[in-house]
Amino acid sequence: MAEERVENPTPEIRTVGVDGMLVSFGSRLSEPANRAALAFRAALAKESWDGVEEVSTSLVSAYVRFDLRHLDHTSLRARLKKLLAQRDWYAAELPGQRRLWRIPAVFGTDLAPQLPQAAEAAGMTEAEAVASLSSARVRVQTIGFAPGQPYLGELPVAWDIPRQTQLTSRIPEGALAVAIRQLVLFSVATPTGWMHAGQTAVRLFRPDAEEPFLLRPGDEVQFTSVTPEELQGLKRDPLGGARAEDLS
């Protein structure tokens, strides 16, 4: 087993429903599988085959939805195989035009009441947990579940903590929650099993704005610790104090 893990898994092509196909680069989240998925999606978008209606990524896979009247499973599968064979996708670089976002967050307090619980699960004091979470530079591995909502990783190994067995009935918009070496920054209020450790004032999806989505897969994010009073002052800013610089 241990030797096998060094090798990247073989990509797998599966069907999704009736008119979709998924190219998976692993059965678990890993940095190379995530990079491969992002790069393969970008390649698919560039190919823009007739009949392909939509492409997207999840954590370790690229998804294709196609029009059954213009494309069939056999020929799409053959094309995907051919594209897969073109290069080592696990060695792919991250997408271009990436940015580093610094987003102010309150860790703990009654704004993010599960920090103590999360710190304990990670074997840290609350101060250590805040220091660890606010020094980590995490990457947008995928956007999903809700509009503009990022899965961010990968955190230090101490944060390989399980999701809760019981759901939190409502986590607010802008909440920063932690589990399984990842952070999720919530774009809508929703029930969740992730632990609410931080709170931001950022709005990830603004339907009326010229650029409705703040983050893109590949962007990096660092959360800077602020006080509840400072966060209150940032609420008038639709970006909630978030600032970006180009990475290239």
Place this chain on the structure above:
Amino acid sequence: MSGTLTILRAGPGVTVQDGGRPGWLEYGVSRGGAADRLALAEGAALLGQGAEMAAVEMAGMGGEFQADSDLRIALTGAPMRASIDGAAVAWNASHLLPAGARLAIGAARSGSYGYLHAGGGFQTPEHLGARAAHLAAGIGAPLAEGDVLETGPDSGRGTGLGLAPDDRFEGGTVRVVASLQTALFPETELTRFEQTTFRRGARGNRMGVPIESNGEGFRTEGARSVVSEVIVPGDIQVTGDGTPYVLLSECQTTGGYPRIGTVVPCDLPRLAQAAAGTALQFRFIPLEEAVELERAEAERRAGLRSQCYPLIRDPRSMSNLLSYQLISGAIAGEEDVL
């Protein structure tokens, strides 16, 4: 010629819907759009216009509407009681709504989602390339008393057409294909899934509906370690307690709960339209069969316009029946017919 339709009264789940906004999955926005897409195609056929135009979707309960100028309308989807200035009008048909007349639409008699279409379509603002409200994403809002909807220029003409309703409002058997995580369920559980008669649960909305049974929940092997994957409408997620949940047009875009299968798109209206308590069964079919069904359905939808027939008025719905000369040409039987 464009006009307006004013909402005088509306049930709680009345929204503007179209075919939804494909292309934003990458950003976490599911396509959304009408819960029953066939109803959109039917409305377009009845009005002789493109199926991309936006209509008003009514969840379970309609409302009262008034147009500021003569407006061609069509009513499709779950059959609801409808009247214009008190005179009952047929469902699955097109009508003229005269300027100032009151169109009243009541509760669904069966099914869940009824649709009100307008000649020229409703022209509410576009977000990300579509007019559909996507409540889960925070796009748009339910319509309420006092809202005024603009209608687009109507290049079509004529009303009084009907279309035989496709029977999809009373549950029944829904065809599914195996999908990403079907293999995580033991064969015995898949068989039990096919043999179970479910009821549509009472909760549920445009995101999805739970399906309930008296039996035990459905179990997977090793499902806790499944990495979150893309979700599509029609996917049947099995939640932690083993209850299947069928996802509809406004579903989330990724999820970690295992999926036992995916409803074939042409059968999804049957699921979306099932009212709470309606009996539903599921049957796995091979992917090849599902592809053929989808291709045939696309062709059928494209040909709906030729299926429309002139509406013959139902004498029972004519309040002024006695003003008609119904016996013209009849004879008493004693006349000398020669």
